[in-house]
Amino acid sequence: MKKTILLTGGLGYIGSHTCVVLEQAGFRTVLLDNLSNSSLSSLDGIERILGYRPVFYDADIRDRGAMASLLKSNDFAGVIHFAGLKAVGESVESPFEYYNNNIQGSFVFFEEMERTGLRNIVFSSSATVYAADNTLPLTEASKLGTTNSYGTSKLTLEFVLRDLVSAKAWNAIALRYFNPIGAHASGYIGERPKGVPNNLLPYILDVAIGKRERVGVYGDDYDTVDGTGVRDYIDVNDLAEAHLAAIQKLLASPTTPLPVFSPSPPAPLLSEEMGAKSSFQAINIGTGQGTSVLEMIENVRLASGKSIPYAILARRPGDLGSVYADPSLARELLGWEVKRSVREAVGSSWKFVHDNR
Numbered sequence: 001m002k003k004t005i006l007l008t009g010g011l012g013y014i015g016s017h018t019c020v021v022l023e024q025a026g027f028r029t030v031l032l033d034n035l036s037n038s039s040l041s042s043l044d045g046i047e048r049i050l051g052y053r054p055v056f057y058d059a060d061i062r063d064r065g066a067m068a069s070l071l072k073s074n075d076f077a078g079v080i081h082f083a084g085l086k087a088v089g090e091s092v093e094s095p096f097e098y099y100n101n102n103i104q105g106s107f108v109f110f111e112e113m114e115r116t117g118l119r120n121i122v123f124s125s126s127a128t129v130y131a132a133d134n135t136l137p138l139t140e141a142s143k144l145g146t147t148n149s150y151g152t153s154k155l156t157l158e159f160v161l162r163d164l165v166s167a168k169a170w171n172a173i174a175l176r177y178f179n180p181i182g183a184h185a186s187g188y189i190g191e192r193p194k195g196v197p198n199n200l201l202p203y204i205l206d207v208a209i210g211k212r213e214r215v216g217v218y219g220d221d222y223d224t225v226d227g228t229g230v231r232d233y234i235d236v237n238d239l240a241e242a243h244l245a246a247i248q249k250l251l252a253s254p255t256t257p258l259p260v261f262s263p264s265p266p267a268p269l270l271s272e273e274m275g276a277k278s279s280f281q282a283i284n285i286g287t288g289q290g291t292s293v294l295e296m297i298e299n300v301r302l303a304s305g306k307s308i309p310y311a312i313l314a315r316r317p318g319d320l321g322s323v324y325a326d327p328s329l330a331r332e333l334l335g336w337e338v339k340r341s342v343r344e345a346v347g348s349s350w351k352f353v354h355d356n357r
């Protein structure tokens with residue numbers, strides 16, 4: 001019989017791609033989303049790709065009654081917990097909203113998971129949990145530290161899950177995503193930012209389709225290949241496959257959580273300064289390669305055939321010159337590696353935006 005996986009935030013950008021990958025790998029998925037940053041068009045897109053419509057619950061993870069009945073009335077083998085707010089700038093202005101939705105919401109959800117004995121979870125974490133003063137590439141042992149409420153919500157939830165692993169025998173993997181881009185090759189699902197995009201590629205794509213005039217490049221005086229900011233852009237289809245590998249790893253030995261993740265040097269979740277170590281497993285999901293802002297603009301120009309006007313602006317406060325992952329732990333523990341290039345990812349993003357103008 002097919003194992004069923006619950007995807008919170010399952011209609012979002014990463015959740016929808018993960019749904020497709022899991023279904024195609026033989027899992028049954030159930031999607032839960034409050035549609036605060038997504039819409040039923042994602043479900044339509046998933047249906048067009050799969051040829052059937054996965055079960056969807058329009059519900060909020062903070063709704064204890066709804067979570068209790070959803071968890072009781074299904075036999076879930078595991079959860080992938082995507083649901084959350086993710087805009088860094090907004091989180092700085094609205095910490096209560098971020099702590100309420102991301103932390104309080106997850107507390108409610110985790111308590112109801114525990115109550116029904118569901119203890120296998122893959123959590124959407126982020127490279128934003130790393131402190132600014134690390135050497136590159138970032139490994140899971142790099143120093144942790146956050147500068148905004150969004151990042152603090154992610155790091156807090158990693159700590160909470162680590163405690164649930166040790167106190168309640170949960171089996172948890174936190175995937176620390178670098179910069180997800182790209183779309184499904186069909187063009188039926190992809191990223192649909194509401195309003196003015198915060199992230200680089202959606203902004204460049206808006207310029208390519210003529211929705212915005214020019215890209216503002218935040219600084220050209222960093223110590224990088226061309227002076228502009230360098231990031232580790234990961235194809236969302238590769239990222240979705242990392243979730244498949246993580247859930248398979250969890251389900252392979254759900255009753256013995258700690259030994260599963262201890263063969264390699266344990267990745268400390270707490271910084272040395274905080275004086276503690278844990279075997280809770282956080283795993284970087286990136287390519288290990290950096291791409292600059294100007295290289296991304298060039299990639300979009302090549303994919304779209306459109307010229308992309310840009311202007312050099314001041315640095316964005318809080319930005320780092322370069323950020324990229326050491327993804328070797330993902331290879332070692334999950335057997336996962338990237339298959340798609342940044343250029344392919346930009347191509348699929350362009351197709352999605354172009355087809356869905």
Ligand code: NAD
Pocket residue numbers: 008009010011012013014015032033034035036037038059060061062081082083084085086101105124125126127177178179180
């Ligand atoms: P997204 O906004 O597209 O998806 C998140 C989904 O969660 C949305 O569909 C939203 O409606 C839903 N949601 C939010 N709060 C909810 C709640 N209280 N109850 C139920 N549903 C709720 O974002 P995404 O890019 O797919 O990101 C998924 C996860 O990965 C998020 O937790 C995000 O913080 C994390 N992440 C994203 C990135 C990125 O750049 N996209 C990078 C690192 C980590």
Ligand code: UD1
Pocket residue numbers: 088089126127128178179180198199200201203215216217218219228229230231293316318319323
């Ligand atoms: C942002 C978030 C980070 C989150 C990540 C992935 C901030 C401060 N950080 O980081 O927490 O994990 O997205 O969702 O927002 N750039 C421009 N012009 C633009 C937009 C971006 O030049 O209009 C540059 C940036 O300076 C950076 C690069 O493009 O060098 C990528 O920016 P962005 O997509 O916002 O990602 P991050 O900075 O990695």
